[in-house]
Amino acid sequence: MATINQYYPESVTHPGEILLETLEERDLGAKEFAIRTGKPEKTITAVLKGESAITPDMAVLFEQVLKIPAHFWMEAQRNFDEYQARLNYQNAIDEAQEWAQSFPYAKMAKFNWVPKTVKLREKVIHLFDYFEVASLKGWNDFYLNQKLQVAFRISLKDQENATAIASWLRQGEIQSQSLKAPEYDRAKFKALLPKIKDIMAVHPKNFFAQLQAICLTAGVKVVHTPCLPNTAIHGSTRWINDIPLIQLSGRYKRNDIFWFTFFHEVGHILLHGKKYISIENVSYSGENEDYEKEADEFASNLILTEAQVDEIWCTPNLMEEDILTYAKKFTTHPACIIGRLQYLGYIRFGLGSHLFEPINFYD
Structure with missing residues:
Protein backbone atom coordinates (compact mmCIF):
# COMPACT_ATOMS: atom_id res chain seq x y z
CA MET A 1 0.00 0.00 0.00
CA ALA A 2 1.06 3.58 -0.57
CA THR A 3 2.66 5.32 2.42
CA ILE A 4 1.61 8.89 1.76
CA ASN A 5 1.50 10.08 5.37
CA GLN A 6 4.65 8.33 6.58
CA TYR A 7 7.37 10.71 7.79
CA TYR A 8 10.65 10.97 5.90
CA PRO A 9 13.35 13.58 6.66
CA GLU A 10 13.61 16.51 4.27
CA SER A 11 17.37 16.09 3.97
CA VAL A 12 20.01 13.56 5.02
CA THR A 13 23.74 14.25 5.24
CA HIS A 14 26.06 12.20 3.04
CA PRO A 15 28.42 10.18 5.30
CA GLY A 16 31.32 11.85 3.50
CA GLU A 17 30.44 15.10 5.25
CA ILE A 18 30.55 13.33 8.64
CA LEU A 19 33.91 11.82 7.72
CA LEU A 20 35.27 15.23 6.67
CA GLU A 21 34.26 16.79 9.99
CA THR A 22 35.82 13.87 11.89
CA LEU A 23 39.12 14.17 10.02
CA GLU A 24 39.23 17.94 10.57
CA GLU A 25 38.66 17.46 14.30
CA ARG A 26 41.57 15.01 14.39
CA ASP A 27 43.75 17.11 12.07
CA LEU A 28 43.97 14.29 9.57
CA GLY A 29 44.28 15.08 5.87
CA ALA A 30 42.75 12.95 3.15
CA LYS A 31 46.15 11.69 2.01
CA GLU A 32 47.25 10.58 5.48
CA PHE A 33 43.88 8.95 6.17
CA ALA A 34 44.11 7.11 2.85
CA ILE A 35 47.54 5.79 3.78
CA ARG A 36 46.39 4.70 7.24
CA THR A 37 43.36 2.84 5.82
CA GLY A 38 45.24 1.42 2.86
CA LYS A 39 42.74 2.86 0.40
CA PRO A 40 43.62 4.96 -2.66
CA GLU A 41 43.57 8.70 -2.01
CA LYS A 42 41.16 9.27 -4.92
CA THR A 43 38.70 6.85 -3.27
CA ILE A 44 38.79 8.74 0.03
CA THR A 45 38.51 12.08 -1.79
CA ALA A 46 35.43 10.85 -3.68
CA VAL A 47 33.78 9.85 -0.40
CA LEU A 48 34.61 13.21 1.19
CA LYS A 49 33.04 15.02 -1.79
CA GLY A 50 29.89 12.89 -1.59
CA GLU A 51 30.63 11.38 -4.98
CA SER A 52 31.12 7.83 -3.73
CA ALA A 53 29.55 5.56 -1.10
CA ILE A 54 31.16 4.00 1.95
CA THR A 55 31.33 0.24 1.39
CA PRO A 56 31.27 -2.39 4.19
CA ASP A 57 34.98 -2.99 3.58
CA MET A 58 35.73 0.70 4.00
CA ALA A 59 33.53 0.98 7.10
CA VAL A 60 35.60 -1.71 8.86
CA LEU A 61 38.86 0.06 7.93
CA PHE A 62 37.46 3.41 9.14
CA GLU A 63 36.58 1.72 12.44
CA GLN A 64 40.18 0.56 12.89
CA VAL A 65 41.64 4.02 12.27
CA LEU A 66 39.00 6.30 13.82
CA LYS A 67 37.60 3.94 16.51
CA ILE A 68 34.08 4.74 15.31
CA PRO A 69 32.06 1.51 14.83
CA ALA A 70 31.63 0.19 11.30
CA HIS A 71 27.88 -0.05 11.79
CA PHE A 72 27.78 3.74 12.34
CA TRP A 73 29.24 4.36 8.89
CA MET A 74 27.02 1.72 7.27
CA GLU A 75 23.90 3.16 8.90
CA ALA A 76 24.85 6.67 7.79
CA GLN A 77 25.32 5.39 4.24
CA ARG A 78 22.06 3.42 4.33
CA ASN A 79 20.12 6.47 5.52
CA PHE A 80 21.58 8.61 2.76
CA ASP A 81 20.95 5.98 0.08
CA GLU A 82 17.32 5.63 1.14
CA TYR A 83 16.91 9.41 1.21
CA GLN A 84 18.37 9.68 -2.29
CA ALA A 85 16.13 6.87 -3.56
CA ARG A 86 13.03 8.53 -2.10
CA LEU A 87 14.07 11.85 -3.62
CA ASN A 88 14.27 10.13 -7.00
CA TYR A 89 10.85 8.60 -6.38
CA GLN A 90 9.40 12.03 -5.61
CA ASN A 91 10.78 13.22 -8.94
CA ALA A 92 9.09 10.26 -10.62
CA ILE A 93 5.80 11.29 -9.01
CA ASP A 94 6.21 14.85 -10.28
CA GLU A 95 6.90 13.58 -13.80
CA ALA A 96 3.71 11.46 -13.79
CA GLN A 97 1.20 14.15 -12.80
CA GLN A 177 -6.96 -12.87 -7.11
CA SER A 178 -9.73 -13.44 -4.56
CA LEU A 179 -11.10 -16.43 -6.49
CA LYS A 180 -9.55 -19.81 -5.78
CA ALA A 181 -9.69 -22.07 -8.81
CA PRO A 182 -8.39 -25.59 -9.47
CA GLU A 183 -6.30 -26.40 -12.53
CA TYR A 184 -8.14 -25.60 -15.74
CA ASP A 185 -9.99 -28.63 -17.13
CA ARG A 186 -11.02 -28.04 -20.75
CA ALA A 187 -13.17 -31.18 -21.06
CA LYS A 188 -15.02 -30.40 -17.83
CA PHE A 189 -15.60 -26.79 -18.83
CA LYS A 190 -16.99 -27.83 -22.19
CA ALA A 191 -19.26 -30.40 -20.49
CA LEU A 192 -20.64 -27.68 -18.20
CA LEU A 193 -21.92 -25.50 -21.05
CA PRO A 194 -25.42 -27.11 -21.17
CA LYS A 195 -25.78 -26.48 -17.43
CA ILE A 196 -24.73 -22.86 -17.93
CA LYS A 197 -27.18 -22.55 -20.80
CA ASP A 198 -29.92 -23.73 -18.43
CA ILE A 199 -29.07 -20.79 -16.16
CA MET A 200 -29.23 -18.46 -19.16
CA ALA A 201 -32.67 -19.78 -20.11
CA VAL A 202 -34.12 -19.19 -16.64
CA HIS A 203 -31.99 -16.18 -15.69
CA PRO A 204 -32.56 -16.37 -11.92
CA LYS A 205 -31.83 -13.40 -9.67
CA ASN A 206 -28.54 -14.94 -8.52
CA PHE A 207 -27.54 -15.94 -12.06
CA PHE A 208 -24.07 -14.42 -11.79
CA ALA A 209 -23.20 -16.15 -8.51
CA GLN A 210 -24.29 -19.46 -10.03
CA LEU A 211 -22.34 -18.81 -13.22
CA GLN A 212 -19.18 -17.86 -11.33
CA ALA A 213 -19.37 -20.90 -9.04
CA ILE A 214 -19.95 -23.37 -11.88
CA CYS A 215 -17.08 -22.04 -13.97
CA LEU A 216 -14.71 -22.16 -10.99
CA THR A 217 -15.23 -25.93 -10.71
CA ALA A 218 -13.58 -26.27 -14.13
CA GLY A 219 -10.78 -23.83 -13.33
CA VAL A 220 -12.27 -20.79 -15.10
CA LYS A 221 -12.56 -17.46 -13.29
CA VAL A 222 -15.43 -15.10 -14.15
CA VAL A 223 -15.66 -11.56 -12.74
CA HIS A 224 -17.88 -8.54 -13.25
CA THR A 225 -16.12 -5.19 -13.56
CA PRO A 226 -18.31 -2.12 -14.09
CA CYS A 227 -17.57 0.14 -17.03
CA LEU A 228 -15.44 3.24 -16.78
CA PRO A 229 -16.11 6.38 -18.84
CA ASN A 230 -14.73 6.09 -22.39
CA THR A 231 -14.40 2.31 -22.18
CA ALA A 232 -17.10 0.71 -24.30
CA ILE A 233 -15.87 -2.75 -23.35
CA HIS A 234 -18.35 -5.62 -23.22
CA GLY A 235 -15.92 -8.23 -21.99
CA SER A 236 -12.41 -9.61 -22.09
CA THR A 237 -10.63 -12.94 -21.89
CA ARG A 238 -7.02 -13.60 -20.96
CA TRP A 239 -5.02 -16.23 -19.14
CA ILE A 240 -3.30 -15.44 -15.85
CA ASN A 241 -0.95 -18.11 -14.49
CA ASP A 242 -2.52 -20.75 -16.77
CA ILE A 243 -6.03 -19.97 -15.48
CA PRO A 244 -8.50 -18.40 -17.96
CA LEU A 245 -10.19 -15.21 -16.78
CA ILE A 246 -13.46 -13.96 -18.25
CA GLN A 247 -14.09 -10.33 -17.32
CA LEU A 248 -17.56 -8.92 -18.06
CA SER A 249 -18.82 -5.34 -17.86
CA GLY A 250 -22.56 -5.95 -18.19
CA ARG A 251 -22.73 -2.95 -20.51
CA TYR A 252 -26.27 -2.08 -21.64
CA LYS A 253 -27.55 -4.20 -18.71
CA ARG A 254 -29.49 -6.52 -21.07
CA ASN A 255 -29.43 -10.25 -20.48
CA ASP A 256 -29.23 -11.23 -24.17
CA ILE A 257 -26.13 -9.06 -24.67
CA PHE A 258 -24.59 -10.31 -21.43
CA TRP A 259 -24.98 -13.99 -22.35
CA PHE A 260 -23.76 -13.50 -25.90
CA THR A 261 -20.66 -11.75 -24.56
CA PHE A 262 -20.06 -14.50 -22.01
CA PHE A 263 -20.29 -17.31 -24.57
CA HIS A 264 -18.17 -15.27 -26.98
CA GLU A 265 -15.42 -15.24 -24.35
CA VAL A 266 -15.95 -18.96 -23.74
CA GLY A 267 -15.33 -19.45 -27.45
CA HIS A 268 -11.95 -17.74 -27.15
CA ILE A 269 -10.98 -20.04 -24.28
CA LEU A 270 -12.00 -23.24 -26.06
CA LEU A 271 -10.82 -22.28 -29.55
CA HIS A 272 -7.86 -19.94 -29.30
CA GLY A 273 -5.64 -20.95 -26.39
CA LYS A 274 -3.58 -19.12 -23.81
CA LYS A 275 -1.74 -16.55 -25.91
CA TYR A 276 -4.75 -14.70 -27.30
CA ILE A 277 -6.20 -11.77 -25.36
CA SER A 278 -9.64 -10.50 -26.33
CA ILE A 279 -11.13 -7.11 -25.49
CA GLU A 280 -14.62 -6.91 -26.94
CA ASN A 281 -15.73 -3.72 -28.70
CA VAL A 282 -12.21 -2.25 -28.66
CA SER A 283 -9.74 -2.21 -31.54
CA TYR A 284 -6.26 -2.93 -30.25
CA SER A 285 -2.85 -4.15 -31.33
CA GLY A 286 -2.92 -7.93 -31.43
CA GLU A 287 -6.63 -8.30 -32.25
CA ASN A 288 -7.36 -11.20 -34.63
CA GLU A 289 -10.48 -10.61 -36.74
CA ASP A 290 -10.77 -14.29 -37.68
CA TYR A 291 -10.68 -15.29 -34.01
CA GLU A 292 -13.35 -12.72 -33.20
CA LYS A 293 -15.63 -14.05 -35.95
CA GLU A 294 -15.10 -17.61 -34.76
CA ALA A 295 -15.99 -16.60 -31.20
CA ASP A 296 -19.12 -14.82 -32.50
CA GLU A 297 -20.18 -17.95 -34.39
CA PHE A 298 -19.51 -20.11 -31.34
CA ALA A 299 -21.70 -17.92 -29.13
CA SER A 300 -24.46 -17.59 -31.71
CA ASN A 301 -24.73 -21.32 -32.35
CA LEU A 302 -24.64 -22.18 -28.66
CA ILE A 303 -27.43 -19.76 -27.81
CA LEU A 304 -29.53 -20.39 -30.92
CA THR A 305 -28.44 -22.28 -34.03
CA GLU A 306 -29.12 -21.00 -37.55
CA ALA A 307 -31.57 -23.86 -38.10
CA GLN A 308 -33.45 -22.87 -34.96
CA VAL A 309 -33.56 -19.22 -36.08
CA ASP A 310 -34.95 -20.32 -39.45
CA GLU A 311 -37.60 -22.49 -37.76
CA ILE A 312 -38.70 -19.58 -35.58
CA TRP A 313 -38.78 -17.05 -38.40
CA CYS A 314 -40.70 -19.39 -40.71
CA THR A 315 -43.53 -19.60 -38.20
CA PRO A 316 -46.63 -17.99 -39.76
CA ASN A 317 -47.79 -14.85 -37.94
CA LEU A 318 -45.08 -15.15 -35.29
CA MET A 319 -46.48 -14.08 -31.94
CA GLU A 320 -45.06 -13.55 -28.46
CA GLU A 321 -46.56 -16.87 -27.37
CA ASP A 322 -44.55 -18.56 -30.12
CA ILE A 323 -41.37 -16.91 -28.88
CA LEU A 324 -41.98 -18.24 -25.37
CA THR A 325 -42.68 -21.73 -26.72
CA TYR A 326 -39.51 -21.77 -28.81
CA ALA A 327 -37.46 -20.51 -25.87
CA LYS A 328 -38.50 -23.55 -23.84
CA LYS A 329 -38.01 -25.89 -26.80
CA PHE A 330 -34.47 -24.69 -27.53
CA THR A 331 -33.46 -24.08 -23.88
CA THR A 332 -32.76 -20.42 -24.35
CA HIS A 333 -34.23 -17.18 -23.08
CA PRO A 334 -36.97 -15.33 -24.98
CA ALA A 335 -34.81 -12.21 -24.91
CA CYS A 336 -32.07 -14.08 -26.80
CA ILE A 337 -34.56 -14.93 -29.55
CA ILE A 338 -35.86 -11.36 -29.76
CA GLY A 339 -32.32 -9.97 -29.72
CA ARG A 340 -31.22 -12.29 -32.53
CA LEU A 341 -34.23 -11.48 -34.70
CA GLN A 342 -33.63 -7.77 -34.14
CA TYR A 343 -29.94 -8.11 -34.99
CA LEU A 344 -30.81 -9.93 -38.23
CA GLY A 345 -33.30 -7.23 -39.11
CA TYR A 346 -36.25 -9.60 -39.07
CA ILE A 347 -38.17 -7.56 -36.53
CA ARG A 348 -37.89 -3.92 -35.53
CA PHE A 349 -36.04 -2.82 -32.41
CA GLY A 350 -38.33 -2.26 -29.46
CA LEU A 351 -40.66 -5.13 -30.33
CA GLY A 352 -40.83 -7.56 -27.40
CA SER A 353 -38.63 -5.33 -25.27
CA HIS A 354 -40.52 -6.35 -22.12
CA LEU A 355 -39.03 -9.86 -22.53
CA PHE A 356 -35.52 -8.59 -21.79
CA GLU A 357 -34.25 -9.16 -18.26
CA PRO A 358 -32.25 -6.43 -16.49
CA ILE A 359 -28.75 -7.34 -15.38
CA ASN A 360 -28.07 -7.17 -11.65
CA PHE A 361 -24.82 -8.79 -10.54
CA TYR A 362 -25.41 -8.54 -6.82
CA ASP A 363 -28.77 -10.23 -6.16
Missing part, protein backbone atom coordinates in the same frame (compact mmCIF):
# COMPACT_ATOMS: atom_id res chain seq x y z
CA GLU A 98 0.06 14.83 -16.36
CA TRP A 99 -0.32 11.06 -16.88
CA ALA A 100 -2.51 10.79 -13.77
CA GLN A 101 -4.88 13.41 -15.13
CA SER A 102 -5.74 11.11 -18.06
CA PHE A 103 -7.42 8.57 -15.73
CA PRO A 104 -11.11 8.61 -14.76
CA TYR A 105 -9.87 8.77 -11.18
CA ALA A 106 -13.10 10.04 -9.60
CA LYS A 107 -15.05 7.11 -11.06
CA MET A 108 -12.37 4.64 -9.99
CA ALA A 109 -12.56 6.07 -6.47
CA LYS A 110 -16.36 5.78 -6.54
CA PHE A 111 -15.93 2.06 -7.29
CA ASN A 112 -13.39 1.86 -4.40
CA TRP A 113 -10.60 0.84 -6.74
CA VAL A 114 -8.40 3.69 -5.46
CA PRO A 115 -8.63 5.98 -2.39
CA LYS A 116 -10.53 9.23 -2.82
CA THR A 117 -8.39 12.34 -3.19
CA VAL A 118 -8.32 15.58 -5.15
CA LYS A 119 -4.57 16.05 -4.76
CA LEU A 120 -2.75 15.26 -7.98
CA ARG A 121 0.44 13.94 -6.37
CA GLU A 122 -1.60 11.58 -4.19
CA LYS A 123 -3.44 10.36 -7.27
CA VAL A 124 -0.10 9.46 -8.84
CA ILE A 125 0.95 7.51 -5.75
CA HIS A 126 -2.36 5.66 -5.58
CA LEU A 127 -2.24 4.83 -9.29
CA PHE A 128 1.31 3.50 -8.97
CA ASP A 129 0.03 1.38 -6.09
CA TYR A 130 -3.03 0.23 -8.07
CA PHE A 131 -0.94 -0.95 -11.03
CA GLU A 132 1.95 -2.13 -8.85
CA VAL A 133 4.50 -0.02 -10.73
CA ALA A 134 7.09 2.40 -9.38
CA SER A 135 7.21 4.92 -12.21
CA LEU A 136 5.54 6.17 -15.35
CA LYS A 137 8.22 4.36 -17.33
CA GLY A 138 7.28 1.11 -15.64
CA TRP A 139 3.62 1.62 -16.58
CA ASN A 140 4.46 2.53 -20.17
CA ASP A 141 6.78 -0.44 -20.59
CA PHE A 142 4.14 -2.86 -19.31
CA TYR A 143 0.96 -1.54 -20.95
CA LEU A 144 2.25 0.30 -24.02
CA ASN A 145 5.67 -1.02 -24.98
CA GLN A 146 5.12 -4.76 -24.34
CA LYS A 147 8.37 -5.17 -22.43
CA LEU A 148 6.87 -8.20 -20.64
CA GLN A 149 4.81 -9.97 -23.30
CA VAL A 150 4.52 -13.12 -21.20
CA ALA A 151 2.26 -11.23 -18.79
CA PHE A 152 0.58 -8.73 -21.10
CA ARG A 153 0.77 -9.68 -24.75
CA ILE A 154 -1.03 -6.69 -26.27
CA SER A 155 -0.16 -3.03 -26.59
CA LEU A 156 -2.58 -0.21 -25.78
CA LYS A 157 -0.20 2.31 -27.32
CA ASP A 158 -2.55 3.54 -30.05
CA GLN A 159 -5.60 3.79 -27.79
CA GLU A 160 -6.78 7.29 -26.90
CA ASN A 161 -8.39 5.86 -23.76
CA ALA A 162 -5.51 3.52 -22.93
CA THR A 163 -5.40 4.53 -19.26
CA ALA A 164 -9.09 3.78 -18.74
CA ILE A 165 -8.87 0.43 -20.56
CA ALA A 166 -5.77 -0.52 -18.56
CA SER A 167 -7.56 0.44 -15.34
CA TRP A 168 -10.54 -1.77 -16.21
CA LEU A 169 -8.32 -4.72 -17.13
CA ARG A 170 -6.23 -4.28 -13.99
CA GLN A 171 -9.35 -4.34 -11.81
CA GLY A 172 -10.32 -7.68 -13.34
CA GLU A 173 -6.91 -9.03 -12.43
CA ILE A 174 -7.32 -7.79 -8.85
CA GLN A 175 -10.79 -9.32 -8.59
CA SER A 176 -9.53 -12.65 -9.90
